[in-house]
Amino acid sequence: MGYFIVMYVMTLCIPVVMIIAGYMMDRHTPKKINGVYGYRTARSMKNKETWEFAHHYCGKLWLKIGVVLLVISAFMLLPFVHRSHDVISAAVCIAEAVQVAVLVASIFPTERALKKNFDEKGNRRSSVE
Numbered sequence: 001m002g003y004f005i006v007m008y009v010m011t012l013c014i015p016v017v018m019i020i021a022g023y024m025m026d027r028h029t030p031k032k033i034n035g036v037y038g039y040r041t042a043r044s045m046k047n048k049e050t051w052e053f054a055h056h057y058c059g060k061l062w063l064k065i066g067v068v069l070l071v072i073s074a075f076m077l078l079p080f081v082h083r084s085h086d087v088i089s090a091a092v093c094i095a096e097a098v099q100v101a102v103l104v105a106s107i108f109p110t111e112r113a114l115k116k117n118f119d120e121k122g123n124r125r126s127s128v129e
Contacts, residue, residue, distance in 0.1 A: 003085055004077075007092045011073050014099040018066030026059030041107070043114045046122025050114060058110045065106060069099055 030038040033051045044054035073095055080091045118124055 011092050011095050015066045015070035018062045022059045022062030025055045029055040050122045057113050061106050
């Protein structure tokens with residue numbers, strides 16, 4: 001049972017980190033554009049406005065996704081409580097692979113929103129198409 005509890009807690013780590021990071025990105029955007037931390041893509045680093053927009057958008061997205069993943073992850077491992085270590089490990093690996101895929105996939109809607117709201121030079125579009 002101890003092994004299950006440790007693995008259960010480990011499965012909840014990615015969603016919890018997404019919630020915390022999402023909150024921090026939305027509420028405490030890094031003041032300066034930098035290549036070390038924050039939402040760093042070529043489009044988000046064009047200027048201060050694109051930098052802040054990307055952090056607010058992605059932060060809110062991570063917050064929502066993190067909550068959904070936390071709830072799903074909390075319940076999806078329960079059927080494996082009394083299974084072998086190998087079965088529990090496999091279930092956790094699958095769960096965490098899905099979580100990481102969702103985390104990485106959040107780049108696409110953020111970049112789409114940046115492209116919709118800013119031109120290639122980072123100027124805000126006068127009317128959103």
